[in-house]
Amino acid sequence: xxxxxxxxxxxxxxxxxxxxxxxxxxxxxxxxxxxxxxxxxxxxxxxxxxxxxxxxxxxxxxxxxxxxxxxxxxxxxxxxxxxxxxxxxxxxxxxxxxxxxxxxxxxxxxxxxxxxxxxxxxxxxxxxxxxxxxxxxxxxxxxxxxxxxxxxxxxxxxxxxxxxxxxxxxxxxxxxxxxxxxxxxxxxxxxxxxxxxxxxxxxxxxxxxxxxxxxxxxxxxxxxxxxxxxxxxxxxxxxxxxx
Amino acid sequence: xxxxxxxxxxxxxxxxxxxxxxxxxxxxxxxxxxxxxxxxxxxxxxxxxxxxxxxxxxxxxxxxxxxxxxxxxxxxxxxxxxxxxxxxxxxxxxxxxxxxxxxxxxxxxxxxxxxxxxxxxxxxxxxxxxxxxxxxxxxxxxxxxxxxxxxxxxxxxxxxxxxxxxxxxxxxxxxxxxxxxxxxxxxxxxxxxxxxxxxxxxxxxxxxxxxxxxxxxxxxxxxxxxxxxxxxxxxxxxxxxxxxxxxxxxxxxxxxxxxxx
Numbered sequence: 001x002x003x004x005x006x007x008x009x010x011x012x013x014x015x016x017x018x019x020x021x022x023x024x025x026x027x028x029x030x031x032x033x034x035x036x037x038x039x040x041x042x043x044x045x046x047x048x049x050x051x052x053x054x055x056x057x058x059x060x061x062x063x064x065x066x067x068x069x070x071x072x073x074x075x076x077x078x079x080x081x082x083x084x085x086x087x088x089x090x091x092x093x094x095x096x097x098x099x100x101x102x103x104x105x106x107x108x109x110x111x112x113x114x115x116x117x118x119x120x121x122x123x124x125x126x127x128x129x130x131x132x133x134x135x136x137x138x139x140x141x142x143x144x145x146x147x148x149x150x151x152x153x154x155x156x157x158x159x160x161x162x163x164x165x166x167x168x169x170x171x172x173x174x175x176x177x178x179x180x181x182x183x184x185x186x187x188x189x190x191x192x193x194x195x196x197x198x199x200x201x202x203x204x205x206x207x208x209x210x211x212x213x214x215x216x217x218x219x220x221x222x223x224x225x226x227x228x229x230x231x232x233x234x235x236x237x238x239x240x241x242x243x
Numbered sequence: 244x245x246x247x248x249x250x251x252x253x254x255x256x257x258x259x260x261x262x263x264x265x266x267x268x269x270x271x272x273x274x275x276x277x278x279x280x281x282x283x284x285x286x287x288x289x290x291x292x293x294x295x296x297x298x299x300x301x302x303x304x305x306x307x308x309x310x311x312x313x314x315x316x317x318x319x320x321x322x323x324x325x326x327x328x329x330x331x332x333x334x335x336x337x338x339x340x341x342x343x344x345x346x347x348x349x350x351x352x353x354x355x356x357x358x359x360x361x362x363x364x365x366x367x368x369x370x371x372x373x374x375x376x377x378x379x380x381x382x383x384x385x386x387x388x389x390x391x392x393x394x395x396x397x398x399x400x401x402x403x404x405x406x407x408x409x410x411x412x413x414x415x416x417x418x419x420x421x422x423x424x425x426x427x428x429x430x431x432x433x434x435x436x437x438x439x440x441x442x443x444x445x446x447x448x449x450x451x452x453x454x455x456x457x458x459x460x461x462x463x464x465x466x467x468x469x470x471x472x473x474x475x476x477x478x479x480x481x482x483x484x485x486x487x488x489x490x491x492x493x494x495x496x497x498x499x500x501x502x503x504x
């Protein structure tokens with residue numbers, strides 16, 4: 001079976017700074033992989049290379065067996081199958097929640113208005129915000145905005161979801177609602193790659209935990225195992241600070 | 244002396260100075276000359292309502308045409324300036340810097356006289372048509388910079404969100420970037436509109452036919468005819484009637500954007 005995401009010898013430099021120094025890893029279908037590590041370790045860059053929001057310098061990224069670093073690949077088609085959730089939500093502020101969810105369904109998937117709105121409404125119910133369809137993003141709390149952003153990504157019926165520190169910009173009391181939504185998504189079998197600082201979530205929901213530092217993967221394995229028994233000295237140091 | 248007393252004295256002195264100044268102006272002023280030269284009822288009745296139906300109307304028509312066409316041209320220039328292809332960027336930059344660096348009057352004279360004489364070109368709409376085209380060409384250069392700044396002020400995360408949903412660069416531009424950019428540039432564009440409205444007073448150097456005079460031209464010609472400045476006063480009031488609501492609108496819009504952030 002082809003992996004959902006397979007990264008081989010991935011390098012990424014910004015100018016003279018090498019941020020990713022040869023990354024190899026895979027996410028199997030239905031797997032939840034959490035990526036942790038200190039800031040500047042390259043974990044967000046890695047995630048952003050998976051849908052080519054960042055252009056890899058070298059190496060290959062296979063999404064469902066398709067090499068997305070191939071210049072001939074239909075990137076928009078690949079991206080429409082990969083949901084992405086950002087730290088800063090990035091809802092479209094000039095549209096209400098329903099239109100946020102319908103825009104790409106209509107433009108990319110060419111769904112009819114009725115079909116798009118039905119999908120949008122069912123995804124809003126899924127994230128517990130069915131009553132906010134007409135609201136504008138500015139009138140929602142951060143936690144609600146992030147749940148709308150998740151619903152927007154889900155409305156494209158993606159095969160997998162990428163989360164880039166989805167709870168880092170939230171007030172602590174709002175984090176739980178977002179994690180609940182992600183937990184339910186994982187339970188439904190969604191393939192997920194999550195860059196996070198939420199160790200509790202990683203331990204409880206993750207199938208695999210990846211620890212990155214200075215552009216390389218230092219350790220990966222069962223989350224409970226890695227968190228309880230870190231092998232590498234730098235992993236131990238990092239975990240002692242965040243746990 | 245106590246600090247608060249000193250402050251009260253200082254303020255008192257400033258008020259006294261102001262009152263004294265105003266009183267002196269009122270006393271010195273030749274009220275009879277001011278009234279008869281700037282506020283003459285008979286002269287006013289001679290130019291009313293033509294000053295509105297010809298002067299103000301033409302001012303608004305010239306401004307509207309120059310602004311609308313200029314905005315379209317500005318939009319093309321802004322997109323060129325953001326193009327990934329270097330020659331397009333160079334071309335747009337050259338255009339913008341060239342026309343922003345010149346006095347509007349030079350460009351109007353070039354369009355109205357130099358080009359017609361050199362190439363036998365007959366401008367559509369006559370000399371004033373040439374002048375309006377000059378205003379279009381110049382205002383587009385200014386508005387292109389405004390639009391470019393507006394487009395670039397849309398947060399990068401917005402584009403990333405749209406692209407990550409699989410939207411093409413074109414659709415991202417049309418449905419995500421431009422609507423937000425337009426909101427950002429509405430206040431500066433309104434300012435451009437006001438500047439353009441005032442610049443239409445330069446059209447008269449091209450020479451216009453009967454019925455084509457804009458507000459300033461109408462007023463200055465009437466001033467010569469009646470040897471009286473009342474038409475100028477009327478024109479000034481009419482300009483303010485148009486521009487003040489617009490500048491107030493800008494202030495309101497700016498307050499609203501501040502609140503939304």
